[in-house]
Amino acid sequence: MSKVVFIGAGRMAQSIIAGLTKQSHWSIVVSNNGNVNRLEEIEKKYGVQTTDSWKEEIDDAAVIVLAMPPEAHDSVLKELALFIDKQLVITVAAGIGPSYLEEALPEQTPVAWLMPNTAASKGKSMTLCAKGTHVEQAHESMLAQILASIGTAEIVSEEQVHTLTPITGSAPAFVYQMADCLIQPAKEAGISEQQARKLVADMIAGAAAMLQSGDDPQRLIDQVATPGGVTAAGLDVLEQHDFNSIMKQVIKACHDRSNNEKSKKDW
Numbered sequence: 122m123s124k125v126v127f128i129g130a131g132r133m134a135q136s137i138i139a140g141l142t143k144q145s146h147w148s149i150v151v152s153n154n155g156n157v158n159r160l161e162e163i164e165k166k167y168g169v170q171t172t173d174s175w176k177e178e179i180d181d182a183a184v185i186v187l188a189m190p191p192e193a194h195d196s197v198l199k200e201l202a203l204f205i206d207k208q209l210v211i212t213v214a215a216g217i218g219p220s221y222l223e224e225a226l227p228e229q230t231p232v233a234w235l236m237p238n239t240a241a242s243k244g245k246s247m248t249l250c251a252k253g254t255h256v257e258q259a260h261e262s263m264l265a266q267i268l269a270s271i272g273t274a275e276i277v278s279e280e281q282v283h284t285l286t287p288i289t290g291s292a293p294a295f296v297y298q299m300a301d302c303l304i305q306p307a308k309e310a311g312i313s314e315q316q317a318r319k320l321v322a323d324m325i326a327g328a329a330a331m332l333q334s335g336d337d338p339q340r341l342i343d344q345v346a347t348p349g350g351v352t353a354a355g356l357d358v359l360e361q362h363d364f365n366s367i368m369k370q371v372i373k374a375c376h377d378r379s380n381n382e383k384s385k386k387d388w
């Protein structure tokens with residue numbers, strides 16, 4: 122059994138805990154900022170141990186997962202630095218990259234930064250992961266198990282996590298926006314809201330499965346759209362409104378906001 126200590130017990134922590142309890146070889150201890158009811162619920166729901174004093178749990182832990190807001194990191198890392206001795210420290214917080222963790226923790230501490238998305242709650246997150254400089258083989262395998270507990274992952278550099286977060290973290294919202302636009306006309310065909318949502322969700326899942334087969338999106342578009350046909354008429358409207366340029370602006374807006382936040386918080 123490897124012991125993992127969670128500091129933070131909210132949505133993201135619980136998504137990972139739900140996944141790890143299925144892997145059976147983790148001893149899980151969960152702590153938070155004092156919400157006792159939440160810890161009681163977690164104990165009941167996942168059958169894990171909870172504590173109001175995470176400091177007493179660090180000594181024999183293999184992994185510490187920081188699943189709390191970015192702004193809580195400074196003070197928690199200061200305290201954690203006093204207890205840590207080569208345990209793997211992972212954060213899931215926006216903006217808290219490996220270089221930030223390494224700076225705050227004792228030399229040689231293995232660290233990693235995970236950037237999951239909300240689909241982690243269904244075990245379907247596409248998670249970005251940047252490792253610190255002291256992550257060794259044993260840490261890699263624990264990291265891989267934690268990543269697998271919430272979906273799939275790509276190992277990238279710290280800078281790439283910043284650049285790719287709009288694509289993996291924000292873009293699900295753009296897909297939901299499109300879904301919402303399709304649900305309305307679907308209902309106008311006389312089906313229920315529930316049927317309309319299912320139809321659109323299953324369509325998106327099917328399209329995702331086609332993309333996952335690795336085909337070029339343009340080839341997939343050609344398979345759907347015959348020249349001069351029904352789908353081509355719809356694609357023409359997207360082109361007239363410069364859909365590609367709109368999507369570029371959307372991603373740029375995410376980057377601009379993220380850079381702005383970084384400079385404000387001095388991350």
Ligand SMILES: NC(=O)c1ccc[n+]([C@@H]2O[C@H](COP(=O)([O-])OP(=O)(O)OC[C@H]3O[C@@H](n4cnc5c(N)ncnc54)[C@H](OP(=O)(O)O)[C@@H]3O)[C@@H](O)[C@H]2O)c1
Binds near residue numbers: 129157189237239
């Ligand atoms: N939710 C997502 O889909 C998602 C996606 C990517 C990244 N993230 C990142 O994951 C982190 C957690 O997000 P979340 O959605 O799980 O938030 P959440 O549901 O609001 O939970 C936050 C948790 O952090 C705890 N906490 C706050 N300050 C603390 C402190 N000083 N010491 C110890 N625990 C503290 C809270 O304690 P109490 O229980 O006592 O209130 C709570 O359990 C954030 O950094 C967020 O950026 C989340």
